Amino acid sequence: MTENSKDxxxxxxxxxxxxxxxxxxxxxxxxxxxxxxxxxxNTPMERLHHMQFQFxxxxxxxxxxxxxxxxxxxxAGRGITGQHFAKFCGHFAETLERHGASPQDVDExxxxxxxxxxxxxxxxxxxx
Ligand code: HEM
Numbered sequence: 001m002t003e004n005s006k007d008x009x010x011x012x013x014x015x016x017x018x019x020x021x022x023x024x025x026x027x028x029x030x031x032x033x034x035x036x037x038x039x040x041x042n043t044p045m046e047r048l049h050h051m052q053f054q055f056x057x058x059x060x061x062x063x064x065x066x067x068x069x070x071x072x073x074x075x076a077g078r079g080i081t082g083q084h085f086a087k088f089c090g091h092f093a094e095t096l097e098r099h100g101a102s103p104q105d106v107d108e109x110x111x112x113x114x115x116x117x118x119x120x121x122x123x124x125x126x127x128x
Pocket of ligand 1: 044067116
């Protein structure tokens, strides 16, 4: 077993402390992106950071305990396309890279996020 295979993806990304910072920075990038920022115009960002941390911790094999809403209902009716989804994931990938995540771990994270694409793009996924 290599060093890498002992730890969960969550651990390899630096655990809770690191994921907290990366979620915050990811949304800073999202809000600087003029295509994505309008989606969050009325969103309480502090709650979102918290919920996204919980969601990602669980999705990346860290501690379970997501207490937010079901992803389909949260994103439905917002007009989120596959292209928006890809840009959003791109901001997270860049944030991970900046924090020194390995290319393999970044790929693995993107693979995990892709599992949620249909829930998030919902009725708008014809566009992308
Ligand atoms: C893998 C990608 C994504 C994941 C895992 C994700 C996950 C989440 C989670 C966990 C929440 C919090 C739910 C709650 O408050 O109970 C949330 C809220 C939200 N998401 Fe996403 N999301 C993703 C992509 C996107 C994209 C691409 C957009 C738009 C471009 C988006 C727009 C929003 C908005 C606007 C809210 C806040 C709704 C409100 O104001 O309460 N999300 N998302």
